[in-house]
Amino acid sequence: MKSPVTGGNRVELITTFPTDSIVKIYQDNLKVDTRRFFKGVPAVELYECTETGYRFYHPETILGDGQFYADLHKDNEGYYSKTRWEHKYAIGQIKATDKVLEVGAGDGFFLEQLKKANIDALGLELNQDAIAKGAKKGLRMSGEMIEDHAAAHPETYDVVCCFQVLEHIYNVKSFLDGCIKALKKGGKLIIAVPNNNPYMFKQDKWHTLNLPPHHAGLWNKKAFMELQNFYNITPQDIIVEPLSNMKPFAKQWYLAQRNYFKETKPVLGGIMSLVPRPVYKAVVKLFSPWIDGCNIVAVFTKN
Template sequence: METLSPVTKSNHTSVVLEIPSGTIIGQYQQLGIDVTRFLKDVPTVRLLRCNDTGYRFYHPFSIFGDGAFYDDLQTNLNGYYVEGRKEHLKALDIIKSSDKVLEVGSGSGYFLGLLKAKQVDCRGLEFNPQALADAAAKGLTVYNETLEHHALSHEGEYDVVCSFQVLEHITDIKSYFDSAIRALKPGGKLLIGVPNNNPYIFRQDIYHTLNLPPHHAGLWNKATFEKIPSFFPVTTSEIYVEPLQETKEWYRVQIDHYRRQNKTGIARLLQLIPRPVYKLFLKAFSSFIEGRNVVAVFIKK
């Protein structure tokens, strides 16, 4: 049976990679997190590609994290929830004080707080009970409901619908875009920030733990976002890829990649270069190396 694309709902998909579930379980065990319950009846996880858009997604759709899983991540990983991302600053430059804004997956309200300080009329959607309580304590308006449900009762209401580090966790991409666009006014902006999977994090670190299920459902990059207007009533305003910032991790990934490719000579050579030297080199050329996040801005037709 063919697997339909989560973006287009067409059967124009193909298998990119098959990953033994034991490999994924082992990766998360290194972080002190047990994900066996998500994969116990799934011997192999497939990474598929939507051939219409290039979007890559994991299957089956039954293997993704629950609230307890995300609590484990927050407990075991220092800095899992990062505030003050570059994508937030990028969004603040785009959003006007006169805009009415909806943030999907607003968490405890960090970005909503920034908008409120800018005197923007804003509200959010969130499921996590503690995050909802934290947002309420800050005087923020956050609803415990799905985007799909909210859009039905707030059709054409918002100047901006935004989400940050959310879309990569969603399985039904078409429903997300349909609902977000429904909630926007004509000419309104849809602003999305996600991990960028075109550079080293996917090409050369294919088993990066947090890029695997049950954490991530799909892999986004600039090329995939460029195809979105072909399937939804939007035009592209901007697709911004952050420059490289994590030089130490980038360098480590290169070494590991060459080892996996049995190019041990190159790996050893890279290891001989002192960190201050490669750090200075990467800093000089960072604007030419894609970083970890991409921000896409679309305008509703």
């Protein structure tokens, strides 16, 4: 077993997930059939790269395909959010004269913001329908893999960014090597992913979209900090979106803590179960600016 982020063999098994349970969760919560991804796989394993703290699911054959994401988008309105905290933050990191590459440009929403600011930008995207839609908006998009694009355009960009992409990638090392190769020396690498510490909402390991086939791995601040030991980059800033930005998630956050403590500290979990919703809602709202939310942005400089 190799770590997808370092290529080394310092990994340990954290837990396993019966695939029948994963299939049921996706069907019940999102009405998406995931059975085809788990044929011949009775259980999914979650490993941790002990050198970085990055956690990843195994085997890699269980990850989603184009049809899976089309199903998610079709039946779950709001899956592709147009309002993203990480976009606003990233714009503040980009100068008007920068040449920008977005890896995994999706529907081109971030590229549109850059275009309005007259910033030179190109998006890489494998979904041909998305590329066609982007072309109608006057956006520059290409259907290349980052590894191939970087090989043809080394040290070309002032900024390389990817939003909510890295958590879907199994071969993290190949992906990051490509991103860094495409950067000029001194350029910025901006990455946004869901925040897991160690799981979404602290200990909610059964959070549906955090599981495969949707996610390949789980990131947190420590894992990003450790990347400087394996790649030619230096962390500039690593910040977590506060829960106060994500009001719909406050209830989920509290219930995740309650359920976790019901298993690990039954007395505390029992007390939390007795707290009326208006009370815990008010308390969570009061402290939400200091509670880590669901997203994390890491900004690195290429050495």
